[in-house]
Amino acid sequence: MIPDPFSYLPTDASRTIDIQKGDVLFRQNETTSGLYHVVSGCVTLQRSSELGNTLTLHRAVSGGYFAEASVFSMIYHCDAICTEAGSVVKIAKTDILSAMQSDPMFSERFTRLLAVQVQQYRSHIELLAILSAKERTLAAVQAGYYDSTVIELATRINLSHEACYRALRTLCNDGIMTKIGRGRYVLL
Amino acid sequence: MIPDPFSYLPTDASRTIDIQKGDVLFRQNETTSGLYHVVSGCVTLQRSSELGNTLTLHRAVSGGYFAEASVFSMIYHCDAICTEAGSVVKIAKTDILSAMQSDPMFSERFTRLLAVQVQQYRSHIELLAILSAKERTLAAVQAGYYDSTVIELATRINLSHEACYRALRTLCNDGIMTKIGRGRYVLL
DNA sequence: GGTATCATATGATCAAAATCATATTCGATT
DNA sequence: AATCGAATATGATTTTGATCATATGATACC
Numbered sequence: 001m002i003p004d005p006f007s008y009l010p011t012d013a014s015r016t017i018d019i020q021k022g023d024v025l026f027r028q029n030e031t032t033s034g035l036y037h038v039v040s041g042c043v044t045l046q047r048s049s050e051l052g053n054t055l056t057l058h059r060a061v062s063g064g065y066f067a068e069a070s071v072f073s074m075i076y077h078c079d080a081i082c083t084e085a086g087s088v089v090k091i092a093k094t095d096i097l098s099a100m101q102s103d104p105m106f107s108e109r110f111t112r113l114l115a116v117q118v119q120q121y122r123s124h125i126e127l128l129a130i131l132s133a134k135e136r137t138l139a140a141v142q143a144g145y146y147d148s149t150v151i152e153l154a155t156r157i158n159l160s161h162e163a164c165y166r167a168l169r170t171l172c173n174d175g176i177m178t179k180i181g182r183g184r185y186v187l188l
Numbered sequence: 189m190i191p192d193p194f195s196y197l198p199t200d201a202s203r204t205i206d207i208q209k210g211d212v213l214f215r216q217n218e219t220t221s222g223l224y225h226v227v228s229g230c231v232t233l234q235r236s237s238e239l240g241n242t243l244t245l246h247r248a249v250s251g252g253y254f255a256e257a258s259v260f261s262m263i264y265h266c267d268a269i270c271t272e273a274g275s276v277v278k279i280a281k282t283d284i285l286s287a288m289q290s291d292p293m294f295s296e297r298f299t300r301l302l303a304v305q306v307q308q309y310r311s312h313i314e315l316l317a318i319l320s321a322k323e324r325t326l327a328a329v330q331a332g333y334y335d336s337t338v339i340e341l342a343t344r345i346n347l348s349h350e351a352c353y354r355a356l357r358t359l360c361n362d363g364i365m366t367k368i369g370r371g372r373y374v375l376l
Numbered sequence: 377g378g379t380a381t382c383a384t385a386t387g388a389t390c391a392a393a394a395t396c397a398t399a400t401t402c403g404a405t406t
Numbered sequence: 407a408a409t410c411g412a413a414t415a416t417g418a419t420t421t422t423g424a425t426c427a428t429a430t431g432a433t434a435c436c
Binding site for chain 1: 235243245246256257259260261265266285288289290292295296298299300302303304305306307309310311312313314316317346
């Protein structure tokens, strides 16, 4: 378990924001102001290409962080959109940078957070390299990606939801997974 | 340009290693000892799945670094294989951690290095989400991925090399790229 | 209670990339 | 010079996932 690096920050520097489903916390190309901690709810980082098809790059749930890398960037590189109501705490860029100057312990923990992200992205890229829809879906479920809807799972792993439904059905037929209800599949 | 964070480290803590094509610097699941700086040559980080098909996760050339995230990990998560002869400098995990304790400037620069990686991986995931072989190949070339062989480009972007060759040919026919020689394609 | 919306689910069709096959060229090695 | 291996290149075939269409169950909202 990674210790929370931000417990080291002065509390008055943070402020809590209540969020509703659909709320936009920031958009691509906007000037960065800081990173966020998710207290409750869910926020996804996504990029929309020319033709409306959105791509989920990160999904932060309760206890998670997002936009950590923005601290070293002038602009945000994706949209942050709330997909589940809750609240987030915004931590200002300047606070992070000054905490890194003054507190080596904070530095190490914050850096660790980024290192974990790097490894997560590597795993994700490895997952996307799996050609077969069935195999990719299985790997995603095993990796814990399936914590919401099938459609959400499908978009995260670059599959059409139809292909994902079929993959889940096949995995059930193969005796690798079981359907425990409408839209509820679990590994055996 | 990112300042080199490692100029802050004591030089006697590093040692240069000459590498030949095919050399393995570390393998997946080996205990981490540190990160590397590429002086010359090329090293790829790759993971091999059950069935021999290798996946390139990172490619470090002269001036680059690799295995930065290993500083916070017990084991390496992929293989480091030399694809072009040259030399690398190994920087010990303990040196990084102690430098982070004592030098806030180093901390910031090292963290920045990781933040850049996070953004690169995000871009890569975005690239992989492009369905069309032609579009994906074009995006990859524009992003500077094509600096070696077509086969290497193809594997990096999860395409069969045949599909990649065809994509390049189509892009030439479309007047978007030009063939300037055997296995040499450039953007117009 | 009725309606709208969304996730679930599956069938049918089509486009496109993987795969298989094969030929050529280049560079390295013997 | 001959051989080998690897990259380049393209054609033919097959597989498979995207797309389109459609139906249903659940939830939210008025």
